[in-house]
Amino acid sequence: MAGAGPAGSASAARLAEAGYSVLAVDRAEFPRDKPCAEYMSPEAVRILTRFGIVETLEAAGAAALEGMRVTGVHGATAHGIFALAGHRPYRPTGLSVSRRILDQALLDVARKAGASIAERTTVEELLYERGAVTGAVVRDSRGRRRSVRARLTIGADGLRSVVARRMGRRTHQRPHRVAFVAHVSGVRNMGDSAELHFGRQGYMGLNRIGNDVVNVAPNAG
Numbered sequence: 001m002a003g004a005g006p007a008g009s010a011s012a013a014r015l016a017e018a019g020y021s022v023l024a025v026d027r028a029e030f031p032r033d034k035p036c037a038e039y040m041s042p043e044a045v046r047i048l049t050r051f052g053i054v055e056t057l058e059a060a061g062a063a064a065l066e067g068m069r070v071t072g073v074h075g076a077t078a079h080g081i082f083a084l085a086g087h088r089p090y091r092p093t094g095l096s097v098s099r100r101i102l103d104q105a106l107l108d109v110a111r112k113a114g115a116s117i118a119e120r121t122t123v124e125e126l127l128y129e130r131g132a133v134t135g136a137v138v139r140d141s142r143g144r145r146r147s148v149r150a151r152l153t154i155g156a157d158g159l160r161s162v163v164a165r166r167m168g169r170r171t172h173q174r175p176h177r178v179a180f181v182a183h184v185s186g187v188r189n190m191g192d193s194a195e196l197h198f199g200r201q202g203y204m205g206l207n208r209i210g211n212d213v214v215n216v217a218p219n220a221g
Contacts, residue, residue, distance in 0.1 A: 061210035
């Protein structure tokens with residue numbers, strides 16, 4: 001398993017629960033911060049409930065998310081509310097939480113299920129046999145390399161996925177954008193919905209993630 005973020009940890013946990021031997025490697029050391037909007041829909045909360053960590057996240061400060069309010073360039077506003085969707089959602093609210101908290105909680109689930117986790121470890125190359133991927137070459141924080149053979153290799157290593165690039169399936173096309181994410185305290189008048197504000201040069205997202213902290217993410221391109 002390349003990557004031990006939410007997708008990697010969740011996959012590792014499910015496979016380990018099914019009785020498979022699982023190794024997940026990630027170049028980061030957890031807990032870690034991660035640029036992200038940091039909010040999830042009610043359906044994502046359904047998955048977190050399956051892993052039994054929703055109460056843990058809420059105790060750590062995760063905030064209930066009512067929906068999303070979008071404001072256009074000229075001030076027009078659309079407000080989507082999960083509870084008023086055309087179908088009945090799993091629950092009426094989503095969840096907003098720091099990735100530092102979420103990722104660690106899911107990593108703990110994977111470890112508890114029996115998966116091995118190698119932090120500060122990078123996937124460098126894929127191993128092949130008869131045209132099929134049979135594992136990966138990984139390098140730890142001391143620079144030591146080893147080959148890991150596997151019946152299944154999952155690339156859950158994000159936007160710049162080494163697995164996808166090695167397989168030739170990852171391309172990046174225009175438009176190119178630049179985004180920044182910051183955690184800001186003391187932001188006034190934030191309601192229970194995330195906000196997305198569009199301007200002529202880009203857009204900005206705001207999302208209350210609990211403990212008087214707001215995720216502020218400007219994007220320009």
